[in-house]
Amino acid sequence: MSRQVDVIVAGGGSAGLAAALAAARQGADTLLIERQTKLGGMGTSALVHTFCGLFHPDVSQPWAWVNPGIAQEIGQQMLERTGQAGPELMGRVYVLRQHPTLYAQIADELCAALPHLTVLSGAEWIGLRQDGDWELEVITRGSVKKLRAPALVDTTGDATGARLCDPSWCTQAEPARLYRPAYISAFHGVTGVHDDAWRLTVGAMIVRAVRDEKLPAAAMGAGFRDSPFVGETFLTLDLEAGQGDWDPFDPVKRARVEQEGRAVTLALWRLLRAEHADFKDCAPPMLPTKAGIRETARYLGDYVITGDDLASSRRFEDEIALAAWPMEKRENARGPKFRYFDQPLPPGIPARCLKREAVPGLFFAGRCLSADHEALASLRVMGTCMATGEAAGKMAVDFALRR
Amino acid sequence: MSSISTQAVIDLIQKFHIVDTEEPLTPDSDLFSCGLDSLAMMQLMLHLERDFNVRISPAEMTRNHFASPEVLATWLSHPNRTPA
Numbered sequence: 001m002s003r004q005v006d007v008i009v010a011g012g013g014s015a016g017l018a019a020a021l022a023a024a025r026q027g028a029d030t031l032l033i034e035r036q037t038k039l040g041g042m043g044t045s046a047l048v049h050t051f052c053g054l055f056h057p058d059v060s061q062p063w064a065w066v067n068p069g070i071a072q073e074i075g076q077q078m079l080e081r082t083g084q085a086g087p088e089l090m091g092r093v094y095v096l097r098q099h100p101t102l103y104a105q106i107a108d109e110l111c112a113a114l115p116h117l118t119v120l121s122g123a124e125w126i127g128l129r130q131d132g133d134w135e136l137e138v139i140t141r142g143s144v145k146k147l148r149a150p151a152l153v154d155t156t157g158d159a160t161g162a163r164l165c166d167p168s169w170c171t172q173a174e175p176a177r178l179y180r181p182a183y184i185s186a187f188h189g190v191t192g193v194h195d196d197a198w199r200l201t202v203g204a205m206i207v208r209a210v211r212d213e214k215l216p217a218a219a220m221g222a223g224f225r226d227s228p229f230v231g232e233t234f235l236t237l238d239l240e241a242g243q244g245d246w247d248p249f250d251p252v253k254r255a256r257v258e259q260e261g262r263a264v265t266l267a268l269w270r271l272l273r274a275e276h277a278d279f280k281d282c283a284p285p286m287l288p289t290k291a292g293i294r295e296t297a298r299y300l301g302d303y304v305i306t307g308d309d310l311a312s313s314r315r316f317e318d319e320i321a322l323a324a325w326p327m328e329k330r331e332n333a334r335g336p337k338f339r340y341f342d343q344p345l346p347p348g349i350p351a352r353c354l355k356r357e358a359v360p361g362l363f364f365a366g367r368c369l370s371a372d373h374e375a376l377a378s379l380r381v382m383g384t385c386m387a388t389g390e391a392a393g394k395m396a397v398d399f400a401l402r403r
Numbered sequence: 404m405s406s407i408s409t410q411a412v413i414d415l416i417q418k419f420h421i422v423d424t425e426e427p428l429t430p431d432s433d434l435f436s437c438g439l440d441s442l443a444m445m446q447l448m449l450h451l452e453r454d455f456n457v458r459i460s461p462a463e464m465t466r467n468h469f470a471s472p473e474v475l476a477t478w479l480s481h482p483n484r485t486p487a
Contacts, residue, residue, distance in 0.1 A: 197465060200441055204461035207445040221442055335442035337423065 002146035005029040005118075006400040007393070008136060009153045010125050013041020014382040015366025015389030016155030017107050018070040022393030023153075024117035028400060031147055032111070032119045033138055036289060039107035039119065041157070043382050044100045046292035047184040049227060049234045051075055053325040053383030055087055055094035058344035063087050063094045066324040066346050071386035077106045082228035092340060093326065096383075097228045125156065128164040134361060150361055150403045151396035155389055157367040158248075159297040169356060172297040173373045176244035179294035179330045179380075183237040183261030185285035187224075187269070190233045192278035194226050202276065209271050218264045221335060235285065237264055238330055248296045261291050294330060295376060298368040303352035307374025310347045311339060319348030320395075321387035327377040339374070349379065354392045361399055365392035406480040407455050412472040415454055421447045430473035435466065444469055455479065 007023040009016045012034030020032035032039075042048040054075045056064045063086055065072040079086065081102045087094040111119055120138065123145075127137030134152040138145050154161040162169035172178075192198060206222055209215040221238045240246075241257045248254065265285055272279040310323055324346050327339040341347065353370040354363050364370070365388035367380045379388070409430045416422060422437040439447070447469070448459050457479055468478050478484070 200444065200464040200466070201461045203441055203445050204448060204459070204464040207449060208461065211449060220445070223441070335440055 002135070002148055003031070004133075004148045005031050006149060007031075007151045007153065007396045008033065008134065008147055008149040009155060009393065009396075010136065010160065011041070011154065011156035011366070012036075012039040012107075012119065013155060013157060013366060013385065014043060015157075015385040015392070016041070016153070017110070018074075018386040018389035019153045019155055019365060019393030019396070020117055020119075021070055021110055021114065022390045023397050024114040026394065026397045027116060028397045030114075030117045031149070032117060033123050033125060033136070033147075034119065034121050035124045037121045038104045038289075039111065040100070040103045042292050043098060044104045044107070045289035046182070047100050047186060047234060047288040048182070048292050048382065049098055049100060049184070049225065051078065051096040051098045051383050052093070052381035053323070053378075053385075053387075054096055055324060055383075057093070057324050057326075057341055057346055059089055059092055059094060060344070066322050067383070067387040069387065070390045071383050074103075074106060074110075074386060075383070078102060081106070084228055097225075099228060125160055125164070128161050130165070130361075149400070151400040152362050153389075153392045153396050154299070154362065154364040154368060155366045155385075155392070157293065157296060159299050159364065159368040161362060161364070162299060163297060169359065170297045170299050170368070173295060175246050177331055177373060178246055178248070178296075179377065180238050180246070180332065181241055181248075181257055181294060182292040183239055183257075183265065183288070184292055185235050185265045185287050186227070187233045187235055187279075187282055187285045189231060189282045190224075190278050191281075194224060194233060198278075199224060202272070205272070205275060206268065209275075215267055215271055216264055218260060219268055222264075222268055235265060235268065237261060238335070239264075239291065240332065248293055257291050262287060294380060295367070295373075298376065299356065299364045299370045301353050301356050301364070301370030303350050303370060305349060305353050305369075305371045305375045305379070307339065307372060307377075310375050310378050311342050313341050313343050313345040313347045315348040316350035318351040320351045320354065320391035321349045321384070322346035323349055323378050323384055325378045325381045325384060327374055328381075329374070329377045339377075349384075349388060351391065351395065354388060354395060361396075363392040363396050363399075365389045407457075407476050409473045409476040411455070412451075412476045412479075415450055416447065416472065419446065419450050421450070428472060431471045434469055434471055434475075439469065451475075451479065457484070
């Protein structure tokens, strides 16, 4: 049993959502494959609650959308549904607080409006070959299906297409340098005003508890940030994930990371309920579907964009979107190291980072576009993923029509 | 309580790589513009407590107290502070 379409988009995170919308809006028969049951990826399943990379990096000026198109459209929808007037200035960047539930709703509505777009949920991509068209195999609850299209967009975040078909198309940082996963949960019923002073006090309480061995060391980097809705606060933990031992493709290690995230989150909940008045009546936190993965494998395209390209705000003739977020490097759980652009000007992202000349009909975007380890620390954020995803979706349609 | 010198605070910040800065730290270096974020503040708190035998309560963790090495040393040495 096989199904033929114009464009297949594999992976329904921020990049894949934008790619599928862009392709279907141009009239291409499009399939969007997602292994979870919500679209939005990290922004829904991992509870990442900020849209980064949506705004011009010059914070001396009023905020402005940096990429027109689907990124701005989703950002605007989120502003309206959360009742916010604009993004917030956090340090040296504008950030839009987003709500994972509302993101899932926006994604559903945008997809449902397009008759040419079919979303496949709970579908794991297990095979890829090329025989003129791309033929993908996906499995849902033991049932295997074949899907065929001339154009394929890989927005899995993991370069799954390359790893299934030809691993020489992709690359991966050594385990010790891989950006660490984040474990995010939602606390409800936390009272008080959660300003900078509050966060420092809670942080100091946590650090003291770690030192007194009342909390595991992994609680050290815990941080709280309020949702746009009163009474809800998100907790983010950066997990060491075994440092050099971390392998995002090893299910045993994945299980350990998820277990550690839950254990540390609940230990924090217990401690803060007992020791901090604002947490006294706080229910057990809502856990994410999965940890937030920042880096796995990515493609080697016709160009590999570098950290130096971004730092120097380099522009390209074939650019398809602009980067906006500083390189936020999280190689350990001791907090991020930022490399900002030298000037507050957005660098370009060339189309060559989304394709590979020798593999026609294959496009990639989001976290698995062609970038070096340092550039990835900027380009992996959701706002930028939407922009690169949209561009890859359009490139896929162009390819399918030319055929 | 013994007094804590500004230089001792600078040495401790450098020894444990609390901030990432290419320029040398001076008594009035702005620690936050040198990269002291909230997590680094927590690490610094632990090192200060251990090396200088002081106790810093969570409520005392304010940006004012950590503004510069000199401000930090003066505050930690203040006779009105609760001893460890």
